Amino acid sequence: MAESILSLSGVRADIDQYHILHGVDLEVPAGELTVLLGRNGAGKSTTLRTIMGLTTITGGKVRFRGEDITGQPTPRIARKGIAFVPEDMGIFSLLTVRENMVLAAVNGPLDPARLDWVFDLFPPLKKFWNRAAGNLSGGQKQMLAIARAIIEPRELLLVDEPTKGLAPAIINDLAGAFEQLKQQQVTVLLVEQNFNFSRRLGQSAAVMNDGGVVWSGQMTELADNDDLQHELLGLGLGEHQ
Amino acid sequence: MSAHDEMIGQATPPQGVLARFAAFRENKPHIFLLLLMMAVALLMMDPRTWVLLTISGLAMGAMVFLMASGMTLTFGLMNVLNLAHGAFISLGAFAGASVLVWLSSQASEPSLLINLAAILPALGFALVVAGLLGLVFERLVIKPVYGDHLKQILVTVGGSIIIMELIHVVWGPNEIPVPRPEALTGAFLLPESLPVIGGVALEKYRLIAVVLGLAIYGLMTWIIERTRVGILIRAGVESREMVEVQGYRIRLLFLGVFVAGSALAGMGGAMWAMYREIITAHMGDELMISVIVVIILGGLGSIKGCFYGAVLVGLINLYVGYLEPRLAAVATVGLMVGVLMWRPQGLIPVIKV
Numbered sequence: 001m002a003e004s005i006l007s008l009s010g011v012r013a014d015i016d017q018y019h020i021l022h023g024v025d026l027e028v029p030a031g032e033l034t035v036l037l038g039r040n041g042a043g044k045s046t047t048l049r050t051i052m053g054l055t056t057i058t059g060g061k062v063r064f065r066g067e068d069i070t071g072q073p074t075p076r077i078a079r080k081g082i083a084f085v086p087e088d089m090g091i092f093s094l095l096t097v098r099e100n101m102v103l104a105a106v107n108g109p110l111d112p113a114r115l116d117w118v119f120d121l122f123p124p125l126k127k128f129w130n131r132a133a134g135n136l137s138g139g140q141k142q143m144l145a146i147a148r149a150i151i152e153p154r155e156l157l158l159v160d161e162p163t164k165g166l167a168p169a170i171i172n173d174l175a176g177a178f179e180q181l182k183q184q185q186v187t188v189l190l191v192e193q194n195f196n197f198s199r200r201l202g203q204s205a206a207v208m209n210d211g212g213v214v215w216s217g218q219m220t221e222l223a224d225n226d227d228l229q230h231e232l233l234g235l236g237l238g239e240h241q
Numbered sequence: 242m243s244a245h246d247e248m249i250g251q252a253t254p255p256q257g258v259l260a261r262f263a264a265f266r267e268n269k270p271h272i273f274l275l276l277l278m279m280a281v282a283l284l285m286m287d288p289r290t291w292v293l294l295t296i297s298g299l300a301m302g303a304m305v306f307l308m309a310s311g312m313t314l315t316f317g318l319m320n321v322l323n324l325a326h327g328a329f330i331s332l333g334a335f336a337g338a339s340v341l342v343w344l345s346s347q348a349s350e351p352s353l354l355i356n357l358a359a360i361l362p363a364l365g366f367a368l369v370v371a372g373l374l375g376l377v378f379e380r381l382v383i384k385p386v387y388g389d390h391l392k393q394i395l396v397t398v399g400g401s402i403i404i405m406e407l408i409h410v411v412w413g414p415n416e417i418p419v420p421r422p423e424a425l426t427g428a429f430l431l432p433e434s435l436p437v438i439g440g441v442a443l444e445k446y447r448l449i450a451v452v453l454g455l456a457i458y459g460l461m462t463w464i465i466e467r468t469r470v471g472i473l474i475r476a477g478v479e480s481r482e483m484v485e486v487q488g489y490r491i492r493l494l495f496l497g498v499f500v501a502g503s504a505l506a507g508m509g510g511a512m513w514a515m516y517r518e519i520i521t522a523h524m525g526d527e528l529m530i531s532v533i534v535v536i537i538l539g540g541l542g543s544i545k546g547c548f549y550g551a552v553l554v555g556l557i558n559l560y561v562g563y564l565e566p567r568l569a570a571v572a573t574v575g576l577m578v579g580v581l582m583w584r585p586q587g588l589i590p591v592i593k594v
Contacts, residue, residue, distance in 0.1 A: 052486060078488035090483040092476045094591070099472045106488040148487075 005030040005065055005187050006051070011058035012048045020046045023060065026157070031185035033105045033178065035198040035219060038208035047089055047160045047208070053077050056227060065155070079106065084140040087164065087191075089145040089219040090105035093134025097125055097144060100133050104148035111152075118147045126132045131235055139170035146177065150186070157181070157188045163197050175200055197231070199223045207232040255324075261488030271549035271588045274580070278553065283561040288437045294559040300447035300572070302555030303454020306548050307509030309535040310461060311502015315528050317478040317542020317591055319495045322384055322390055324530065325397040326506055327525030328404035329371045333507025334514035334524060335412050337367035338419045353424035360422055360515075364508050371507020374404070375500045384498070389572065403527075403532060408522040416521050417515045425449060450512060457505070458548050459479055465544055474498060478542045531558075534577045549588060 004027040021043050028034050049055040053063055053074040062070045064129040069077055078084070081140050090146070094101055101110060122143035130137060135143055142162055150156050163171045178201050193197045198205070202219035204205040215222075215232050219226060222228055258326040266273045283291050312326045341348055344359035352449035382400045428442040465471040477484045477491055484491050514520045515530065536553050539546025555571055580588065 054486070072483075073490075075486040075488050075490045078486055086483075086486070090480060090486065092479050092483065094479055095472060095476060099476075102469065103476055103484075103487055103489075104470055109332060113289050 001176055002029040003190070004028055004033055006189070007063045008047070008051070008060065009063075011047070011050060011056045011057060011062060014058055015046065015055065020211055021050065021056075024208070024211070024213055026206055026216070028187065028189050029204055030187050030204040031189040033182050033190060033201050034204045034206065035202035036189060036191045036206050036208060037193075037195070037222075038196060039234060040193075042208040043047075043211040044208055045160055048084065048160050048189070049193060051077075051158060052082065053156075081151035081153075083154045083157050084160065085145045085149050085159045087160040089141050089215075091133045091136075091141055091144050091148070092134065095133055096130050097133050097136070098129050099142060100148060101125075101151055104151045105124050106212035107152055114151060118151060121180060122173075124149055139173070141165050142166060142170075142174065143177075146174070150181065155187065157186060159188060160191045161193060162190070163192065163194045172195060252412050271546065272380055272459025272586060273343070274544045274553060275549065275556075275590070278494055278560070282556070285564060286560075289441050290436045290563065292431075292441050293443070295556065296443050296451065297447050298556035299552060300450040300454075300516070300555070300560060302552035303450050303458075303513050304423070304509050305528070305531050305535055305554060306454055307457060307512065307549035308506050309539075310544060310547050311505050311530040311540065312532060313498075313536040313542055313544070313547045314474065314478075314493075314498050314503050316536065317324055318474060318498055319477075319481070319491075320390075320498075321387070321425055321495075323397050323499075324394055324529070325378065325382075325401035325404060326503075327527075327529035328401040329374065329503045329506040330510035330525035330528055330532075331520075331522050332374060332525075333367035333371040333410055333510030333512075334419075335408055335417070335539055336370040336507065337363040338417060338514050338520055339412075339420070340366045344504045348420055350420040351423050356424040360425075362517075364511050367507040368504045372500050372504030373508070374507075376496070376502070379473060379499045380497055402498065405522045405525075411523075412524075416519050416565035418521055420517055421446065421515050425515070429501035432525040446516060450516065458544075461544055470497075471496075475591075486490070495578075531573060533534025534573050538577050538580050538587060540590040541592040543587070543589045546589035546591075556589075 006026075006028040008024050008026040011021055011026075013020070013021040024043070024047055025033045026036075028046070030234065036047065040125070045049065046055055050057050052067075053072055053076075057070055061068060064077075064080060064082065067080075069080065082150050092103070095103075101115075105111075122140075124136075124140045125143060125147055133141065136144060146162065149159070162174055166174070175197060178188065178190075181204075182201070190198070190201065198221065204217065205222050206213050206216035207222075208214065208230070215228075222232070242378065279295065282294070286294070308326075308330050315321050315323055316324075340363040341359055342364065347355050347359040349354060372399060378400060382396050383393070386396055425446045429445045429448065431441045431443065433436055433439045463471075463472060473489060473494055477494060481491050485493070510525065510528075513524070517524075531551075531554050535550040536547055537550075538553065539548070539550030553576060557572045557576050558569060564570040584590075
């Protein structure tokens, strides 16, 4: 396993009076795509939000490239090269596609070569460049959300359930885009419920239950072991296709 | 008609005069309301009076726009209710008036150029003083009460009282007369040869207020629509969290907007001072009713809505004030109630996601 770029140790977080994370330990290897699996309510989204500083951390440590980033404000965490695509995609619907991308390029004007690469990955963005992002379809919004995260080189992408509510053909397009990112050795931490999508893309995997990581290892290990899947995710592969 | 037919019907442009009118009313409610109000007023008075009142209404609208624009952005961007905004208007008025009195020799010359040597420093000083106070006020008063409307109302009303009492301390408790620069007094006469409206006297100061208001509206629209800061402000009105996720410090952006909004309120106050030629520490409080109506009417957080709201409030004040003076005070609030019954989100709403 590659050296980890992000590591969480004993991370705790509350939302209002509820304890959501009870000590999450997680290693994200550099240059790999790691999938974070688990049932609804296991704490996957909260884990991503806590890494970004959006949910206040109440215990434990978050280290990014060896540096302690626990409790730092969100903008500073983002500037270290961590991009976050939330579950609701978080695009600015009143802004045009272009304006969304301009804001995403925090370090200066859009790089034309990189923009062409993004357009190759997601052709609809070029077509609707000057349209309000709110008028895009669900799949196109997800493309924009991911495009924003990669318009500048990033150290780490945190992506929360990109396939949620999308048609199979579009999920396939997204998988293609993630495969290209993998070839470029971009580090990704992906929260996903769709096991087929996860199995296709994931190199390493971690499974969460009840606010903690209960298993972590290589994706192949999990994908080849129906009993383990059943135990960890409550679902055999047969039921999940 | 089947569901399929209905879908096709929606896709084609509306047919017929009535349908096109309904579409215009829905898509451009601000223009529709403006034209409607002007047309109704024209039917109820003679055209010469109408021209006079319309220019005056636009002038008042331009000044109210300056005062309201900052507050609409403050609320839209950070959800902060700053009820001390009126105190910034008063402070700007006093700061501007002080410069005008100090430079009264320039202000009393008949030449516009020499007058400008007094007017521009007066407006500039009002802008700077109100802006600086905005900076201190945000750090000291607003910052501790983010996210809590009740506390915001309490502390900003308290802050407002303190600022107004400080004005009393510095400038005394009495009303202060403000000398209007010489070249801005008097009126232009429209040539008698013009049909219908020939010979109407248009007050110079009001025309200048309209021009200045339009210029600042144009500048603000350009900043909001075309610059990176403008894109950030619009993005922040939609989702503060996602602006931070992109790596921008929204607090800093908000501080900038708050200072700019306070500065504009101060400048609007100074212009109002030259318009009314008399000022009191509580003038800002009186104007706050119009300001609040304007930002609700226009749609919170929208600069364009704020501009049209201000023009509508200005016009209805003047029209109703002429037709039935006793109803003038009711008309402004009546306009707001009417618009909210029709469009509860305001004329040009900024939708939050």
